[in-house]
Amino acid sequence: MTGVFTWNLVADVQEMWSLAFMVNAYRAGTVVAVLAALVGWFMVLRGQSFAGHTLAVVGFPGAAAAVWLGLGAALGYYAFCLAAAVVIAVLPAAGGRGYREESAVTGTVQAFALAAGTVFVALYHGFLGGTNALLFGTFLGITARQVAILAAVAVVVLAALAAIGRPLLFASIDVDVARANGVPVRALAVGFLLLLGATAAEVSQITGALLVFALLVLPPATAQLVTVRPVASLALSLALGLATVWVALFVAYYSPYPIGFWLTTIGFGGYALTFAGTRVRSRLGFRAPVTA
Amino acid sequence: MFSQPFMQHALLAGTAVALAAGLVGYFLVLRAQVFTADALSHVAFTGALAALAAGFDARLGLFAVTIFVALGMGTLGRRGRLDDVVIGGVFAWILGLGVLFLTLFTTRRSAGNGAASVAVLFGSILGLSASRAVVTAVIALAISAAIVAMARPLLFASIDENVAAARGVPVRLLGFGFLALVGATAAESTQVVGALLILGLLAAPAGAASRLTTRPLHALALSAGIAVASVWIGLAASYAVPQLTPSFAILAVVTAAYLGAMAASRPRRRYAAPTA
Numbered sequence: 001m002t003g004v005f006t007w008n009l010v011a012d013v014q015e016m017w018s019l020a021f022m023v024n025a026y027r028a029g030t031v032v033a034v035l036a037a038l039v040g041w042f043m044v045l046r047g048q049s050f051a052g053h054t055l056a057v058v059g060f061p062g063a064a065a066a067v068w069l070g071l072g073a074a075l076g077y078y079a080f081c082l083a084a085a086v087v088i089a090v091l092p093a094a095g096g097r098g099y100r101e102e103s104a105v106t107g108t109v110q111a112f113a114l115a116a117g118t119v120f121v122a123l124y125h126g127f128l129g130g131t132n133a134l135l136f137g138t139f140l141g142i143t144a145r146q147v148a149i150l151a152a153v154a155v156v157v158l159a160a161l162a163a164i165g166r167p168l169l170f171a172s173i174d175v176d177v178a179r180a181n182g183v184p185v186r187a188l189a190v191g192f193l194l195l196l197g198a199t200a201a202e203v204s205q206i207t208g209a210l211l212v213f214a215l216l217v218l219p220p221a222t223a224q225l226v227t228v229r230p231v232a233s234l235a236l237s238l239a240l241g242l243a244t245v246w247v248a249l250f251v252a253y254y255s256p257y258p259i260g261f262w263l264t265t266i267g268f269g270g271y272a273l274t275f276a277g278t279r280v281r282s283r284l285g286f287r288a289p290v291t292a
Numbered sequence: 293m294f295s296q297p298f299m300q301h302a303l304l305a306g307t308a309v310a311l312a313a314g315l316v317g318y319f320l321v322l323r324a325q326v327f328t329a330d331a332l333s334h335v336a337f338t339g340a341l342a343a344l345a346a347g348f349d350a351r352l353g354l355f356a357v358t359i360f361v362a363l364g365m366g367t368l369g370r371r372g373r374l375d376d377v378v379i380g381g382v383f384a385w386i387l388g389l390g391v392l393f394l395t396l397f398t399t400r401r402s403a404g405n406g407a408a409s410v411a412v413l414f415g416s417i418l419g420l421s422a423s424r425a426v427v428t429a430v431i432a433l434a435i436s437a438a439i440v441a442m443a444r445p446l447l448f449a450s451i452d453e454n455v456a457a458a459r460g461v462p463v464r465l466l467g468f469g470f471l472a473l474v475g476a477t478a479a480e481s482t483q484v485v486g487a488l489l490i491l492g493l494l495a496a497p498a499g500a501a502s503r504l505t506t507r508p509l510h511a512l513a514l515s516a517g518i519a520v521a522s523v524w525i526g527l528a529a530s531y532a533v534p535q536l537t538p539s540f541a542i543l544a545v546v547t548a549a550y551l552g553a554m555a556a557s558r559p560r561r562r563y564a565a566p567t568a
Contacts, residue, residue: 044376044377047376049327049376049377049379049380050326050327050330050376052380053327053330053380057488091554101499103321103324103325103326103327103495104321104326104495104496104498104499104502104550105495105499105550106326106495107326107329107330107491107492107494107495107496107499108491108492108495108496108499108546108547108550110330110491110492111488111489111490111491111492111493111495111496111543111546111547112492112496112543112544112546112547114488114489114543115489115492115537115539115540115542115543115544116540118537118539118540119535119536119537119540122535122537123535211384211387211388211391213380213383213384213387214384214385214387214388217377217380217381217384218381218384221377221380221381224377256395257392257395258391258392258395260387260388260391261388261389261391261392261395262388263388264384264385264387264388264389264391265385265388265389267381267384267385268381268382268384268385268388271381
């Protein structure tokens with residue numbers, strides 16, 4: 001972006017927010033950060049990063065197909081991400097062979113979806129500029145209507161997450177004990193993947209299909225390094241997610257480099273510093289948080 | 293079809309890469325490390341764009357960066373649940389760097405706009421020159437030979453690491469060697485099916501093969517066979533129907549093979565013991 005940076009930060013923010021599209025970018029970014037931080041926290045806890053990444057990537061062919069059919073990218077993101085969530089949840093279970101099968105199925109779904117995406121992009125002759133925007137995201141063209149849809153879906157997903165939160169936490173920490181206590185482990189797993197799919201679809205619209213992962217994994221991973229207490233770590237994850245998005249939007253506005261680069265770099269920087277910090281603390285003999 | 297030089301190059305490079313991907317992929321699925329390959333294929337994307345932005349040949353950056361990161365992940369690994377997150381975090385950031393290099397590259401050379409990234413991401417098998425096809429094939433065959441050479445101890449180490457270590461198998465060394473091979477395969481396959489689509493060639497044939505047989509060496513051979521056959525059928529299909537991109541045709545065949553294997557192995561489970 002081309003804003004002129006001065007060291008008067010308050011004036012900078014005022015100047016940035018005088019533009020309607022930046023205000024919308026901040027609104028959308030906030031919605032997405034809250035959602036990604038909370039759903040991502042469970043994803044990291046359950047060790048489902050690969051599934052999360054796949055669901056994120058699947059948004060790309062969805063968007064490409066929807067644009068080609070003239071339906072608007074948002075519909076494509078939601079439809080494909082939710083459909084892929086169902087496939088990943090149901091297929092390995094039918095084989096009953098656990099993680100090996102799951103990782104093979106997940107990888108296949110991801111690669112096939114991307115390949116389908118290339119076909120849709122080729123059919124829709126919009127080609128290069130469009131592809132890079134779908135993959136790497138743009139925060140420039142967000143309309144007020146899009147923000148409203150994002151917020152509505154986010155409210156639904158968060159309500160569902162709140163409803164299943166406690167049993168899901170139980171099932172994520174110890175599947176066997178949870179099952180023995182009558183928690184519907186299988187249904188929770190499918191339900192959670194659907195929520196993850198909806199979240200990935202939301203975040204993709206801002207960060208692009210390839211970079212969703214930064215918001216889904218980095219703030220929760222950092223938070224879980226700092227504390228093992230679920231509520232504290234959820235809150236920290238939320239705060240980190242918001243800080244990452246807000247700072248990244250601010251920096252991206254005043255620099256020539258893309259939002260995706262700043263989002264991932266700020267998120268990863270926080271993670272790397274925290275990782276190093278916990279190492280140093282445990283070396284020095286402070287009480288180290290349990291990391292595994 | 294075979295009289296066209298570009299099809300000959302595509303078949304040569306495609307066959308060799310599929311062979312390597314089928315062999316490496318079997319061990320990836322066995323060791324449940326498909327996510328690592330996913331991450332490395334994205335690393336390959338960044339490596340290629342970094343080399344382009346710096347003005348080198350894409351190939352150099354590809355191999356150097358991918359193998360380096362593969363070995364780096366090896367040193368961070370072996371920490372249970374953390375693995376997943378470390379891989380995810382590292383590669384989210386590496387993708388971000390890829391976007392940066394893409395921007396640098398496209399702004400520096402206004403003529404070469406986004407086409408480079410699309411080629412790196414989705415492959416350009418029909419655009420290979422004769423020399424590139426030969427180099428690609430030679431590297432892929434070297435990877436395949438390395439995998440076959442270490443297949444037995446690697447199999448042992450993958451199935452029961454502790455027993456293998458107790459029997460004097462160099463488990464750690466094998467792990468690193470295997471990661472380097474995965475990195476090389478990811479870098480290599482980028483030429484053929486693209487950085488984003490390698491995953492299908494690695495995961496689907498192996499998944500299908502391990503559905504069809506539980507005998508490891510049979511499954512290994514079957515996985516390579518399915519991968520090679522898929523590339524051939526896919527290339528033929530995309531030659532017959534020009535609207536199909538070769539990357540899509542190949543992946544469609546691989547996915548169909550996996551689904552077919554799932555369907556075929558389902559009824560058997562009814563009377564087979566539920567051990568597997």
